[in-house]
Amino acid sequence: MIPAPLGSQALLLALRRLRTDLAAHDRAVADAAGIKDSDLTVLEILNREGPQTPSVLARRTNTHLATMTGVLTRLENDGWIERHPDAKDRRSIRIHATSIDRFNTLYAESMDRLAAVFETWPTEHARIFLSAIADISQALDPATNSDAAGRHKSGDAGRES
Template sequence: MPDPRDRRRATTEIKGALRALSLQLTLLDRQVSARVSLKDVDLDCLDLVNRDGPLTPTALAGRANLHPATLTGILDRLERAGWIARERDPSDRRAVRIRALRDRSGELISLYAGMSSSIDAICADYTEADLALLTDFLTRATTAGHAAAQHLAVPESEG
């Protein structure tokens, strides 16, 4: 019969490894944002727009767990620096969508290239089944992190 203490120990090690990874990725992002003269939160929002965009400001504020007034300043900085464009939604001329400008995406790709190459090398050591398991775990952990952040978010009426 498996020892429950071994399982708890393994789970604790995974949690510790995730925290360490989170810290290292935060430090990497901090270096990247400094290189391109962005605030950390600006880079986070740009990443969301690159990944999920085009987005309305309301949708972006929700995904970033930011108050809309805070997001306005972030979008102003990103637009001035040439990272994003605010465009009218063709289906609703009153609505605005935020779109990442691809002209500068090469800067970010080159700054993350070292980490990307390292991940490629790490993944090369795993089987397809291992990679599927890791993808499932990381996807589920990401969903859990999102839910935890949503739970802690201050409702707009209180903020």
């Protein structure tokens, strides 16, 4: 149980503030790079997780596939990505980030400031933080939630598939 001063309401408010701060920071980074917020989100996924198909990127960003096509065209025209045929399925393409160093430069100053904060944390503090981030990400993951909602609607809530 969470102690009263750290109740779920206080944690939710802190999380919302962090979301707002991160969104504002990302808008500033996107503006400095001359790209849109949605473009920056796609670059973040590609730089963090590697090549993806347009369909996966659209699903991951909750973007219509036609809109994703426009995002990818802008990024390709600006030299941020390249489209390559999928080695396993020649009918499909995979989107590759081409400017990882350029992307990392966008975040270098803020990453240095955050690294300085993290370096002051005890190991256990860092473990708890990583665990909390994983829990929060899983709770917000549309795939996880749609699976649970589907089981709930069909009366299978709580049963393993």
